[in-house]
Amino acid sequence: MSLHGGIPPAIAADVRRGERLEWWTLGWMGSVVLVMWLVMGASQAMKAAVIEDLLSLIPAIVFLLAARWERRAPNARFPFGYRRANSLAFLVAATALLSVGAFLAYESISTLLRQEHPTVGGITLLGHTIWLGWLMLAALAYSVVPPVILGWLKQPVAERIKDKVLHTDALMQKADWQTGLAGIAGILGIALGWWWADAAAALFIALSIGKDATGALEQAVAELLDGTPRALDSNALSDDDTALITALKERFGDVDVRLRETGRYIAAEVDCPSPPTIPTAVELMGSDAEWRLASLSFRPEPSDGPV
Known part of the structure; x- marks a missing residue:
């Protein structure tokens, strides 16, 4: 067992599936950003949703980069390969998720403190003036559908390949559709004369996103500090x-x-002398998870730190 490069055959198909899902994410969420930008007007929730959707592309991008790097063979500069590219990508994805929550919270609280009263005007289409809010609602409804589907498809793949980047991206998709629903609530609130509904809806979603992001960031830091393996969806130790x-x-x-x-x-x-016969990964982990054990070493004496 050695810690070298390449993706094990046992998970290669699922990694490719994850890559396809991320390419689909870039395409569909790119279209969502365009549609939302065209109709966002002066709505705080709409503006926040556009920024959030742009930031949501980051986990997909870093997953694709990490999967590509992970396939590289070891070399003189990186003798242990590039498998830690996934750890670095996880940190970036978790930071992006936290940035989304922080941005939404800042914008929403600022709006509430300033008591800004957003307005939604009209737009002329084919000689007829219609309320821009109807277009906003249609765009927001569209923005909910792709992330719901994409997040649902990513979760089982992330579980099978133990990929925290893909899991974090699924959380980002959750943030996407929740922000879309918050935007719908905000636009309807404006129509009813509730000036605070727009920002309050975005703030509610920001708190939920911040909770998920904080947990993901704790896991990412623990992984980069050589911490004991964590569960996919929490900072608890993995099974x-x-x-x-x-x-x-x-x-x-x-x-x-x-x-x-x-x-x-x-x-x-x-911490024991190397045995005459070293157990295989299948013997220790089982056939389903044996690919996870990349390195097994023995030390005759306990070590308190680097020699």
Whole structure:
């Protein structure tokens, strides 16, 4: 077992599926941004939705870049390969999600404090003047559909390949459709004369996004600091981590076991002399998860730090 480059055959098909979904994301969400920009007018929720949709493209872009880098073979400058590109992409994606929440919160709170009264005027189409709000509502309704579908499709793929970038992107899609619904509520509020509804709806969504983003950022930092593998959707230790530690202790006794994540993969270190026969990844992880164990090493004596 060695920590080198390339995507294991066991997950290659799902990684390609994830890439296809991200290309679809760039196409569909790009069309959403264009439609929303054309009709956004002076609505705070509409402006926030456009910015949010633009930022939502970042996780898709970094996933595609990380998957490409992950396939590169090790070289003299990167002898352990590029598998940690996924960890770096996860940090970028989590930061983008947090930026969306922070932006929405700032804009909404500023609007509420200034007590701005947004207005939605009319527009002339084919000789007829219609309320721009109808076009806004249509655009917002359209903006909800693609992220709902894309997020639903990404979740099971992210789970199978243990990809936190793809999972974070699914959270971003959740933020997209929630922002769209908040925008609809805001436009309807303006129509009813509730000047605060526009910003209040966006602020409510910002708090939800901020909660998801904070958790994702904690996971990303832990991964880059060689933390023990975390679950896909929380900062709790992963099931694979617990199962691997149990399997190693059953085989080698009450020894110290250290695990760290390298992208979607796990590196393990056991404080005991190297055995005559090293167990295979299948024996330790099972056939479904054996691809995750990228490195297994042994140390005759416990180490308190770098030598």
